[in-house]
Amino acid sequence: MRWATREGLHVDRAACAWLIRRFIDPTAQFLFLPDPADSPADATGFDMRGVELGHHGGRCSFESALARYRLDDDPALEEIGHIVHQADLADDRFDAPVAAGLDVLIRGISLTSGSDEATLAITDALFDGLYEHTRRRLLNGRPPA
Numbered sequence: 001m002r003w004a005t006r007e008g009l010h011v012d013r014a015a016c017a018w019l020i021r022r023f024i025d026p027t028a029q030f031l032f033l034p035d036p037a038d039s040p041a042d043a044t045g046f047d048m049r050g051v052e053l054g055h056h057g058g059r060c061s062f063e064s065a066l067a068r069y070r071l072d073d074d075p076a077l078e079e080i081g082h083i084v085h086q087a088d089l090a091d092d093r094f095d096a097p098v099a100a101g102l103d104v105l106i107r108g109i110s111l112t113s114g115s116d117e118a119t120l121a122i123t124d125a126l127f128d129g130l131y132e133h134t135r136r137r138l139l140n141g142r143p144p145a
Contacts, residue, residue, distance in 0.1 A: 059085070
C-alpha cells in the first residue's frame, strides 16, 4: 500500500510512519510530497489537512491512526500517543516529559539525515526503542515516565 504525507518529517509524521510500518502495513511505501494536493488517489494520506489520519477533535495524527486501526487498546501505544501529542501540539493535555526530548531528537535528525527516507531509518529505531521500553515498564507496573 502507498501512504502519502508532507515532506520534511517531524515528530507526528515520523511516529505515524513507524506505526504504519510496525503495526498496520509492514510493506508500506511512503511518498513525501512538497504539495499535499499532489497526493495520488491510490495513496492513503496521513498528517495532512483533510485526511482521516490527520488532526481531529484535539488529537494529533498518531492518535487518529491509533483510533482508526483500533490500536488504542495497547497501553504502550496509548502512552506513546500521549508523548507524540505533547511533542506535536505542546498543549499540556498530557503529562509527558519525554515529549520535549523526542521532539528535539527528531528535529535534529531531520536536519542532518539528508532525506525523509534516511530520517525514517533512524526514527523507526527510536520508536522501536521507545515502544519496547514503555511496554516493559508498564508490564512491571511502573507508572508513565
